[in-house]
Amino acid sequence: MSPPLPDVPRRDRGPHALIALSGEIDLTTIPLVRSALVQCLGDHTRTVDIDLSAVTFCDVSGLNLFLEMAQLAGRSGALMRLHQPPRSLVRVTEITGSGFLLHFVRPGPGPSHDVPAAVEGVL
Numbered sequence: 001m002s003p004p005l006p007d008v009p010r011r012d013r014g015p016h017a018l019i020a021l022s023g024e025i026d027l028t029t030i031p032l033v034r035s036a037l038v039q040c041l042g043d044h045t046r047t048v049d050i051d052l053s054a055v056t057f058c059d060v061s062g063l064n065l066f067l068e069m070a071q072l073a074g075r076s077g078a079l080m081r082l083h084q085p086p087r088s089l090v091r092v093t094e095i096t097g098s099g100f101l102l103h104f105v106r107p108g109p110g111p112s113h114d115v116p117a118a119v120e121g122v123l
Contacts, residue, residue: 008036015046022054025062025089033062037069041076048073048080049105058089063098070102081105 011018017040025033040048050066052058066082066089073080082089083105093099 008032010036010040012043012045015044016049017043017045017047018049018051020051020054022056024056025058025065027059027061030061030065034065034069037065037080038072041069041072041078046078048078049083050080051083052086052089053084055086055089058086058092060092060096063089063092063096067098067101079103 009020011020019036019040021033023029037048037050066080070080081103085104085106090099090104093102
């Protein structure tokens with residue numbers, strides 16, 4: 001039995017979006033996550049905050065997805081920030097040496113699901 005697909009709720013506030021992921025991010029679930037992120041960028045979102053505080057596991061396929069989306073965001077002039085990454089994602093970035101390619105936002109409370117905390121003062 002495969003794990004349930006992650007929940008992908010999205011909140012928008014002007015050119016900013018918050019996507020809150022939960023569950024596992026792996027080869028079976030990344031199509032749903034990719035779709036949500038691509039849609040944000042297609043909607044001309046300037047900042048995509050991704051709340052990972054409820055993600056229980058993220059493997060290398062999830063890392064590849066985040067690297068791909070960070071590159072796509074950069075090419076479109078947007079910023080993608082990963083809030084409270086799970087230990088599994090942090091570990092795989094340490095092993096691969098790819099963490100410098102991603103914008104992690106770690107300690108402190110998770111972003112608000114109404115307004116991205118990192119951009120709250122800007123709105």
